[in-house]
Amino acid sequence: MALLPRSAREFGSAQYWERFFRQRGPRAFEWYGGYPQLCAALHKYVRPRDKVLVVGCGNSELSEQMYDVGFQDIVNVDISEVVxxxxxxxxxxxxxxxxYLLMDMLQMDFQDSxxxxxxxxxxLxxxxxxxxxxxxxxxxxxxxxxxxxxxxxxRYLCISLAQAHVVKKAVDYFSREGWMVRIHQLSVSEDEVDHQQFVLPVFIYVMTKFKKIPGAVLQILEICTEEKDKPVRVESVEQLVEAVKERQMYAVLRSQLNKSPSTGQVSLDxxxxxxxxPRYTLHVVDSPAVKASRDNHFAIFISQKKRRKDKKKQVSSSPEASRPSAGQAVDRSYLCCEHHKAMVAGLALLRNPELLPGAQLSVLVIGLGGGSLPLFIHEYFRQARVETVEIDPAMLEVATRWFGFSQGDRMTVHLSDGLAHVANLAAAEAPAxxxxxxxxxxxxxxSLGMSCPPPAFVEKSFLEKxxxxxxxxxxxxxxxxxxDSLLKDSVLATLKEVFPLxxxxxxxxxVNEILFSQLHxxxxxxxxxxxxxxxxxEMTLRRPGQAWDSSxxxxxxxxxxQIV
Structure with missing residues (x-):
């Protein structure tokens, strides 16, 4: 007899488990990892003096290992007499x-509470x-x-792979009963990624029993991910299920990237x-030869697909890597992109650098991305007025929610096509x-050999604007x-026709090359x-009391x- 059942329904059959454990023998069968993988989370929710009931114990060593470290008031039940x-x-x-008691957990003999x-x-x-x-x-x-x-x-602690219908059923039931519900994702170290039993992460549903109050509708629903020690409150069962799904999708993606041949780049729509x-393409680039910067382990380049053939699209080409999640502080002194550092350094061409931080500069940035470039200029050039043009409202939402971007008296975002915005500025009676x-x-x-900027941005007529x-x-x-070397030469020639220097x-x-152009x-x-x-x-920008990225x-x- 094969160990796997002929149908999923057999998992609920006492006869199946009798045959299973008789054939398998005393060798432990561990679902979803053993005590070493589970102990960190279990110790958060189980105290040594607690009376613990393990339902469907099987021949797992989990109870034995918990007993050996001090959790000794444990009762185990299972429907298999063999086990x-x-x-x-x-x-x-x-x-x-x-x-260890032979007992059906659907009809147990224990007294209440x-x-x-x-x-x-x-x-489950x-x-x-x-x-x-x-x-x-x-x-x-x-x-x-x-x-x-x-x-x-x-507390009812349920260790699960968290299929959507399982999560929804458990959360629906216990939240209706007035229980507090938290879903805790088990942490997996980088060394364990290749060896873990399942691609999907393992979760523990932590259902805390509250006394049910008639008429009360308050729900306490939380998720605690492997990156965060503190739980995050959500508003509905649907949001909690979706939060679990997002973690599962991330785990699948990580697993696939980990198993992919080392080609250096993987693109996902x-x-x-x-x-x-397709709306966005994620370009995940892996170069083992490049030393990781600070705590950043990877970079994801996000580009937006064209929505209509006649609509030119642009988003920042910068790799915004491993940024903080919502609510965390953003280090505005840190430019993770080398080409952003070069663009900032180009402001030295404005001369009189000792006046720059306090000078009333006007800066126009086309392409918001995560907002790190305009944020840096706004932060360090104290009197600068920064305007940014971004065609996609979703990029502004992402920059605001996840990258610490905000608008104010000196920082403005125009949701507009960069081509049209510059053309309107140039056509004004008194151009800005x-x-x-x-x-x-x-x-x-x-089809192009140039990925930044779109060709229309380097046409002579537009550069004149x-x-x-x-x-x-x-x-x-x-x-x-x-x-494309020929295309690049053409761009440089056109640029020099408009800007002599x-x-x-x-x-x-x-591949990036930063070009600084001036009129004289x-x-x-x-x-x-x-x-x-x-x-x-740099000396004037690095003022006392303000952080500066030493790199x-x-x-x-x-x-x-070099001068072209």
Missing amino acids: INQMRERNTHKRPKMS RFQVVLDKGT DAILVDEEEATLERVDRMFAEISRVLQVGG LCDADSGK QYNAVMFDVDSKDP VRTILVPDGVFVLNLVCR VYARRIEGE PEGKLAAPELLETARAL CVLADVLAAV
Whole structure:
């Protein structure tokens, strides 16, 4: 006989488990990991003095290991006589205070409120194999018995793979009963990722029994993920189920990337929920040769798909890596992108660096991304007025919610097409004048050899509009990502037709090249003069009491600048 059942329904059959344990013998069968993987979470919710009931104990070593570290008031029940006899024989003398009872957990013999903890390791998953009426009735009887034997304040700990219908059934039932519900994701170390039994993460549902108050509708629903020690409150059962699903999808993605051949880059499409069509592409880049910066372990480049053929799209091409989640503080001194450091360093071309931090500069940034570039300028150039143009409202929402971006008196976001916005500025009766205009916009048209910016942004007619809105001694900063050498030469030639003075700075290890353009060639800085200006600028920016990223040395960034 094969160990696996002929159908999922057999998991709820006493006869199946009798055959299973008879054939398997005394060798332990562990669902969802052993004590070493579970102990960190269990110790949060089980006290050594608690009376613990383990339902559907099987021949797992979990109870034995808990007993050995001090949890000795443990009662184990199972419907298989074979496994109960095996476990009694194994433990009667070694662990005399722990008992194994042949009992159906749907109809237990214990008195009411006997236990402080009921522990379920995979038993609910084995019973709730479908949503047929008979199955749901069995689960209701199981939950009712667990509720009956638990004291008020006691906890039902259910270890589960958290299939959507299982989560929803458990959370629905106990939240209606007025219990506090928390879903705790088990942590998995990086060393365990390759060896874990399941691709999906393991969760523990922590159901805390409160005395039911007639008419009360308050629900306490929380999730505690492996990255966070503190639980996060959610508003509804649906939100809790969705939060679990997001963690499962992330685990599947991580597993697939971990198993993929080491090609250096994997691309994934994120699709619109309604149309099913791709909306974003995630470019996950892995380069073992690159030393990780600070706590960042990977970078994800996000590009937006075109919504209509006649609509030009742009989003930041910057890799916003491993950013803080909502509510966490953002280190605005840290520019994780090397090309952003170069773009900031280019402001040294404005001269008089000792005046810059307090000068009333006007800066226009096309392409918001995570907002780190405009945030840095806003933070360190204290009187600068920063305007950012972003075509996609979703990018503004992401930057605000997850990257600490905010608008204010000196920071404004225009939700508009960058091409149209600049054209409108240039066509005004009195064109706006900016000290710096920065392009950091992306184009993912696979037919082109240039991924940043879209071609229309470097056409001569449009560059002339940029020149119109720039002050005479201002600087135009362009992030160029072009793999086609002929196309790149054409862009540089067009740029020089409009701006007589062009500096170039290649980003080491990347395709990015930052171009700094100015209107007056007679104002060009020789290398020693440019580096000294950059040093002076950095000294004025690094004022006491404000953090500064020590890896950002403006003079070093500009050391490799060449005049085109």
